[in-house]
Amino acid sequence: MSALGSVVRSGVGRRRVQTVVITLVVAIAVTAAVLGGSLMVASSAPFDRAFSQQRGAHLTAQFDATKTTVAQLSASAKATGVSAAAGPFPTASISPVRDSGGGLPPMTVVGRADAGGAVDAVTLTEGRWVNGPGEIVLYSDGRLSEGGPLSKVGDVLRLPDLPGSPTLTVVGIARSVSETAGGWVDPGHIAALTAPGAAGGYQMLYRFTAADTTEQVDTGRAAVQASVPAGAMTASTSWLHTRLESAGNTSLYVPFLIAFGVLGVLMAILIVGNVIAGAVSTGTRRIGILKALGFTPNQVVRAYMFQALIPAVVGAALGVVAGNLLTVPVLSQTNRLYGTVDSGVAPWVDAGVVAGALALVAVTALAAASRAGRLRTVDALAVGRTPKPGRGYWAARLTARLPLPRPVSLGLAHPFAHPFRSTTIVAAIAFGAAAVTFAVGLGASLNQVQATQRHADVIIHPGAPNTGPPPGGGPHMITDEEIAAAAPDPAVVAKAVTGQAGTSGYSGVAQAEVTVPA
Known part of the structure; x- marks a missing residue:
């Protein structure tokens, strides 16, 4: 040895x-x-792993605050088949506008004191969690354009639809595997974010002992509905739907x-x-x-x-x-x-x-x-x-016939040996x-x-006609006919847009109101 x-x-x-x-x-x-x-x-199964790590919600449910109470919603956590629950969290719908310009899509904000919990542990990707009124953490789907179409840390969002046009400062960007909210604020600030006359709401997050199929989730939803007053649940989202969307997002x-x-x-x-x-x-x-x-x-x-x-x-x-x-x-x-x-x-x-x-x-x-x-x-x-005798000789004989220097022909034949x-x-x-x-x-x-997702959009809006104050100083309602008459000619607008240096194309945008179930 x-x-x-x-x-x-x-x-x-x-x-x-x-x-x-x-x-x-x-x-x-x-x-x-x-x-x-x-x-x-x-x-390998990225959504399932994220859902397990963050204790995602099998059912995200919205409730009408005028038809149920906090005590009743807390008691629903003991419904048949519920293994864990979080909430109730107060909710509000807002339509923010950046102080720097540009409106954001309407979103549902949830009053949540911390990012953890037994269900839907929200993961901060940037910044910090809210410490008090006037702050917001925005949801991000984690795709290429970080923060999505919403905003970034440090931005100030104005709420012109609310009395006094309050503002919210973005202090963090977070990821929720259950996609439970567009943003999170201090629970005590929800009342100030609720429009006058609008009904308040609550959100509850549930995990079920069995939720692998649509039938099992529906059974858990029915048990929760039975534990609260009739008509109190206004909407709900199954984790299976979120999972299906996530599979499409990551398939690329x-x-x-x-x-x-x-x-x-x-x-x-x-x-x-x-x-x-x-x-x-x-x-x-x-x-x-x-x-x-x-x-x-x-x-x-x-x-x-x-x-x-x-x-x-x-x-x-x-x-x-x-x-x-x-x-x-x-x-x-x-x-x-x-x-x-x-x-x-x-x-x-x-x-x-x-x-x-x-x-x-x-x-x-x-x-x-x-x-x-x-x-x-x-x-x-x-x-x-x-090499072993006889191996590669045919290649050597073949390359020897080529009009090449001998070292080159030998080198060409060597791999066959x-x-x-x-x-x-x-x-x-x-x-x-x-x-x-x-x-x-x-x-x-x-x-x-x-780069395409982060490009800047320039939107041209036809302005409302400046009719001036009506006689007597009273209010004046602008009619659709006046708006149509004041709108610029589309051909003139198209000519002005394409005449700008560096502009390669444009698209038209129209808005319409539609009604959908639920």
């Missing part, structure tokens, strides 16, 4: 280039595999993330296998020398396995560290996209990648060394690095080219999508 150990130590120390190459290749392969495996894990990204993961793992396997096989096969002559000195074939095979495994272990350790460092920022991006809260690489991914890499090195070295170990001592000394190794090299290069194409192409495409 001491003699075998000396051979291993001398082989690792003497073949420094080979040792460094194996270390670097294994490190790069493990890094790619850790990153690829983490991407595949992050892409998941295939690419999975593709990156698969390419990383395949490249790791091909590169490690090819390098280890080449490194061991170059030692065929030395194997013959060791056998001539009295080493058995098994001892020779073990010696070359350990010579490959020692630098492979060092490379695997370096690769795990590098893979984790690279994966953390990537996971932060997928967390923003999916709403998950993964803080790092799953330990089983690290363990599986290291075990797989070392097993691959051991198997590849065993196969290559066993082939050399089976050779007779004289053959191993004589053959050295030459080692077909397996040449195939793996071609495959590794192909997968690498595919990965680069994915990375560059997807990055450029998503940048264009992001």
Whole structure:
């Protein structure tokens, strides 16, 4: 064993280039595999993982404050089939306008003192939670345009429809996997955000013991409705509907993330296998020398396995560290996209990648060394690095007929003398080219999508006619005929828009009121 150990130590120390190459290749392969495996894990059922991590609501229910009380809604948490509940939270509908200009879509705001709770733990992606009146945390769906079409931290939203035109300062952007609100404010501020004469409302969030199907959610909804006064529940949303929408939102990204993961793992396997096989096969002559000195074939095979495994272990350790460092920022991006809260690489991914890499090195070295170990001592000394007799001769004869310098023709024929190794090299290069194409192409495409989503809209509104004060100073109602008469000619507007330098196109916008059920 001491003699075998000396051979291993001398082989690792003497073949420094080979040792460094194996270390670097294994490190790069493990890094790619850790990153690829983490991407595949992050892409697996992202909504379900986020829903579990944030304790999402199976049912989000809205109630009329004039038909029920806080005590009655709190008691509904004990309805049949309810495993957890949060609320009641007071609600209000607002139509904010940015102080910097531009209106926002009407939204429902919920009075909530903190982001946690037994149901729907809201995840802050920017800023902080509200500390008092006059502040708001806006909902973000986590897509490319961060904050969606709403606003950003620090913006001031004005509410011109309410008495005194109060304002709300955006102090945070948050993600709710259940999409329970457009924004969250201090509970004591809801009354000031409710329009005069408008009925107040409450929101309750429920988790059920069984909610995997529409029928089970409907059963839980019926139990909740039965526990409150008739007509008190005005609207409700099932988590299955939100889940279906989320699947459509992430369908663009998941295939690419999975593709990156698969390419990383395949490249790791091909590169490690090819390098280890080449490194061991170059030692065929030395194997013959060791056998001539009295080493058995098994001892020779073990010696070359350990010579490959020692630098492979060092490379695997370096690769795990590098893979984790690279994966953390990537996971932060997928967390923003999916709403998950993964803080790092799953330990089983690290363990599986290291075990797989070392097993691959051991198997590849065993196969290559066993082939050399089976050779007779004289053959191993004589053959050295030459390929098996007869292999690739047809290619050599064919390339010899080409009008090329002899070194070039020999080089063209060489890959056919080692077909397996040449195939793996071609495959590794192909997968690498595919990965680069994915990375560059997807990055450029998503940048264009992001730029498109963040472009500035210029909206031209036809102004109301300036009729002046009516005789006697009384109020004057502007008629539809007066508005139509004051509206500019669409052809004139189109000509003015297209005449602006840098304008490539425009679209018309019309508004209409519609009535829909519920």
